[in-house]
Amino acid sequence: MIIRNYRVTDETGWVRCRTLAFLQTAYFDNVLNKKEHYQNPAIELVAELDGQIVGLIDVEFEKEERTVCSRGEGLGGMIWHIAVHPDFSRRGIGQQLLYAAETIAKEMNINRFEAWTRDDLWVQKWYEKMKFKMVDSYYHVYFEGSEMKHKIQSNIPNLYLVNTFTHYVGNDIDQFKSNNRVHKCVCFERSF
Ligand SMILES: CC(C)(COP(=O)(O)OP(=O)(O)OC[C@H]1O[C@@H](n2cnc3c(N)ncnc32)[C@H](O)[C@@H]1OP(=O)(O)O)[C@@H](O)C(=O)NCCC(=O)NCCS
Structure with a gap:
């Protein structure tokens, strides 16, 4: 190798x-x-x-x-x-x-x-x-299909969101606990 x-x-x-x-x-x-x-x-x-x-x-x-x-x-x-x-x-x-x-x-x-x-x-x-x-973290939250209902919508006429990928940097991640995909995104650092 x-x-x-x-x-x-x-x-x-x-x-x-x-x-x-x-x-x-x-x-x-x-x-x-x-x-x-x-x-x-x-x-x-x-x-x-x-x-x-x-x-x-x-x-x-x-x-x-x-x-x-x-x-x-x-x-x-x-x-x-x-x-x-x-x-x-x-x-x-x-x-x-x-x-x-x-x-x-x-x-x-x-x-x-x-x-x-x-x-x-x-x-x-x-x-x-x-x-x-x-050293740091935030969340990647996916909204798919009905998960978006009343939460995320398009304000462009005739355009409907089907899937949405978001970054959440707040402290209330539990509000998304019924979402199918929530990932903690973690920062690692190594000093030389
Ligand atoms: C993370 C990654 C780069 C490690 O490469 P690697 O050559 O397999 O790892 P190394 O030989 O240097 O180190 C081995 C250690 O890694 C961990 N590891 C690697 N593959 C693993 C697996 N399939 N399951 C569990 N632990 C694993 C273990 O701690 C392992 O030590 P062990 O065998 O003594 O238990 C590789 O597994 C990978 O490509 N992962 C997916 C891509 C990714 O997530 N990249 C990082 C985010 S950008």
Whole structure:
């Protein structure tokens, strides 16, 4: 297994690896059909085994404080994507990708990584194992069909909402407890 920089020709393998990895998480329907690109410089690494992309990490990093990260001081890096193909999980690939990205980040004078994830306890445990600390959270609330009744409606004539995805940053999450999908979105941070 080698860890190397992402190349344009990796895109199909990158998309497949990310899709399969996220399928087993609360982000199961957050499917991309092409690789994300960033406004700022980014560390974009893949893990390759026998010609297959089995892992990936993308970290966009700041040239100016607070232009990418949501908190903290100094220049930070945001982990937008980290994923390991499920057939190759628990072999240390995620950890190696993270450490490789961290080595590069330190050379760029980045002082920390920030990452957001949902309420998959095993993913949160992985971040904790990697010495990240949970520092912030809010909620992702989905409204589907009748869940929207009398709560969320369109004010455009003849336009009807069918599904809605919202961010809730208040303290009364219980009001949405009958909703089918409510996720706590958690911020992890690791300083170098
Ligand atoms: C989180 C992730 C990157 C870890 O990669 P990995 O190479 O499998 O993990 P590592 O080998 O570095 O670390 C292994 C540890 O991760 C956790 N872990 C990984 N896969 C797991 C699974 N399927 N079930 C439970 N724990 C798991 C365990 O703590 C495990 O330690 P253990 O085997 O001693 O119990 C990978 O599982 C993944 O792609 N997850 C889905 C995508 C995601 O949620 N990304 C982060 C949000 S952006």
